[in-house]
Amino acid sequence: MATLMAPNQGMLQEGAREEKGENARMASFVGAVAMADLVKSTLGPKGMDKILQSMGRGHEVTVTNDGATILKSVYVDNPAAKVLQDISKVQDDEVGDGTTSVVVLAGELLREAEQLVGQKVHPMTIIAGFREAEAVAKAELTAAAFSNAEHPEAFRNDLLNIARTTLSSKILTADKDHFAELAVDAITRLKGSGNLEAIHIIKKAGGALKDSFLDEGFILDKKIGVGQPKRITDAKVLIANTPMDTDKIKIYGARVRVDSMAKVGEIEAAEKNKMREKCQKIIDHGINCFINRQLIYNFPEEIFADAGVMSIEHADFDGIERLALVLGGEIASTFEHPGEVKLGSCKLIEETMIGEDKLIHFSGVALGEACTIVLRGASSHILEEADRSLHDALCVLGETVKEPRVLYGGGWPEMRMARAIEEAAKKTPGKKSLAMEAFARALRQLPTTIADNAGLDSADIVATLRAAHGADPGASRMGVDMIAGAAGDMRELGIYESFKVKQQVLLSATEAAEMILRVDDIIRCAPRQRSG
């Protein structure tokens, strides 16, 4: 290292380091491959979970199978590993699923590239080969995709299959039919708008996972004020963010000087009157339910109770924004012009009980597609993980509703792409073909990993799959059948994946691999000096 650094002495600041050429490339490969290996064991229906133990205060524990969550949380110091972290994050934002696949594929591509570099193939040639392979794979993927968007029945079935496939690798796998129905019902309610905001997920400890249910409308985890109606039909709701404890004059240091106690009493009475006026203004909106983000103190609460208005205090930020969306109202903070404030409305507000807690249920809401999924589970770990899994499924389904093309799962698209690339490689002259073949090998690593994780004989299964695809190109529907532990017909097993997710995996992984491959120099800036 010291010899490498020598020419740069004096150019870089003290403490900064530089790695060059072969070393730099090696460092990137090692980092990326290690990252991929970290999440590799979570891939597929028989993938394992990881405990994420926080090193910070509290030593909080998360148990997860979600690649994005794992990668997001681990602390890495390797620049290439950071790149992989980023692509998994992008994958999560873009399509919500396939976060593990994308990292594993990128890792495998780099592993193959590393060998090629060892065989003295120039990285640029490798990149050119990868690009060509990617183009072929993309074309093949598009050709393989099919859509049932015209037949609602069949499409719903597709969605169910996709949901089941996504959930099968998660904690929800035991009740995947139940949750697939839940997720598809929730998505179909959205009627193609894909606005996942309208799906509210509430987690309540207790009960078993299969006690989770979908409820139309919205559930708010708050309490109704004392002495107020607990049930309102045809509710007109004013959603507000306004201080209801006291209307304090918020000028620092403001104070009054009086010379008698009676005057203090007058001020107090004036303050009370101000509050009363404010409440009256709110009631004058013609509402029968008032929801505030902030506290509603005793006094206004009583005024509302007297007027027969239901008031709900302390609805938090997230809750209130969603509520405004769902009820079709606006969040108000001044009440001078009743005509200008858009009120929310719903058919019925009532208290329900879930587990040990009382919650407020809004049904028949203005935004008809809105719904709430109530998750139940043994512990907070399970609930958190169930939430993440369901979120993934909802994201994928949301994407599929927008882009209705689907593919078979279980390594089927990878096998098809690999075969197509190999065909193309045969016709490609030059060293590029080596890279293309390597790309095909990397793709086949995905079914291999899935089989490996299940403790199956991956070599045998992948060879069988390759033979099946080779014998009947374009028509074979063979993929890895996890239950039987052999190759199986994916259509019969109902293992479907979203086209969008697969395509995104392919593109992001290739791009990331290419980016890392191009690196020949890593410069680390000097760490900032900390005094003390």
Next chain:
Amino acid sequence: MAATRKAKNETFRDTTKKKDVREANIEAAKAVADAVRTSLGPRGMDKMVAAANGEVIITNDGATILNKMTVTHPAAKMLVELAKSQDVVAGDGTTSVVVICGALLKKAQELLERGIHPTVISDSFNTAANKACEILESIAIPVNLEDKESLIRAANTSLSSKVVSQHSSFMSPMAVDAVLRVMDPQHANLLDLRDIRVVCKVGGTIDDSELVAGCVFDQKAAKSAGGPTRVEKAKIGLIQFHVSPPKSDIENTVVISDYAQMDRVYKEERNYILGMVKKIKASGCNVLLIQKSILRDAVTDLSLHYLAKAKIMVVRDVEREDIEFISKTLGCLPIAHIDSMRPEKLATADLVEEVDCGKGKVVKVTGIAAQGRTATVLLRGSNKLVLEEAERSLHDALCVIRCLVQKRFLITGGASPEVEVGYQLSKWSKTLRGMEAYCVRAFAEALEVVPYTLAENAGLNPIQIVTELRNLHADGNGAYYGINVKKGSVTDMREEKVVQPLLVTSSALTLATECVRMILKIDDIVPVR
């Protein structure tokens, strides 16, 4: 560098680390289970937990022990969570659920050693747990809520393992009465235990505890100024405003420039309070419940004096959280401003009085005219530790009855359901094939930990008892045979009247399985920020 060379195109993956992690997790979880094992059953022992701040708790309740134990291992934490969720779902059986979980993990470890893939074990355990629930339902006895006798018996079983077991004949009916009182016939499935308030007072013995027909306040009446402590035909006002000199929200200063003014300020203050007291009196109110306030004095000595003169009894420092309960119980509305002090917002009760209760005093409200569906239990105990344990035990008993309200089935106790499920499962496993059959059998064997531990804790010969039970259950007509701890033998639990709600056992099984499955699936612990 060397590492990467090795990693090249290597298909064989080194799995030693993963095995170690899983092993360590299982060991940690088992250690937790072992810690609470000895407190299972009627002859189970108590644990003394010394908290870091020097506080001591003596308890037999699994959830409490685990909650107070400071565990750091992530897998051990999951068991603590498990006990908590059993507490939420069923309220009882928190020890059993942890013990079952430990036993299942032990079996899983054996299966892992034989090279069975963790996901296979996990899936098989799931099917086994589902089957177990079916079996439990098939041996369950339906119960009618009118049948108070069986409710009391179920509460008895739950209390039998606690410190207060000798008082169970007295506490169980109390718990049942309390639940039946708060139950709304229209929504019989929804039972909110928060409608039952438990007030603990040191002094006396547990026998002195009672279910109060009305409401009890932990506070004593404020009588520094000699106000009444007993009011008949009470008109109760629940107020959220303050009977004290005015204080505005905006900062104020009273500027006094000469001596005469000072006098005037005093006089005005008096007049102000007198005016308030007159208004209160005018509404007909003679008992005031005043909400605690942090911003200013809810009452001052002066106002107490005037209130006493007006023969108004005062109970102060009522917490804001309790307002809803109180207004529900008394059938009154909270009053937040002196101007809304109207007679229709007051509650009527025959008698409000302060009674001696050990060292302290409590205020009792009885004969409430429009009482809501709430209940108050006044718990007494000779010392704080006993009292706290009694409260936990009462909570368990209440939960047991709530379980019965939610799912109206009883099963017999004394480990009979576990043995029966174990027997039926192992019979069923013979009809299965492959690894699943093997795992289901292991699941069935793991369930024997309950009778085994129960017998062990009772000082019986566990092997003899368990085998005897097995024989009886295998006979086909002994599904209700269990361990009679009192007699130290195996008897029919129906005759012994040892019963428990179905929900307790079924949720213990499903929750324990869910937790085991989660632990099994973990193959790595990743430190994160």
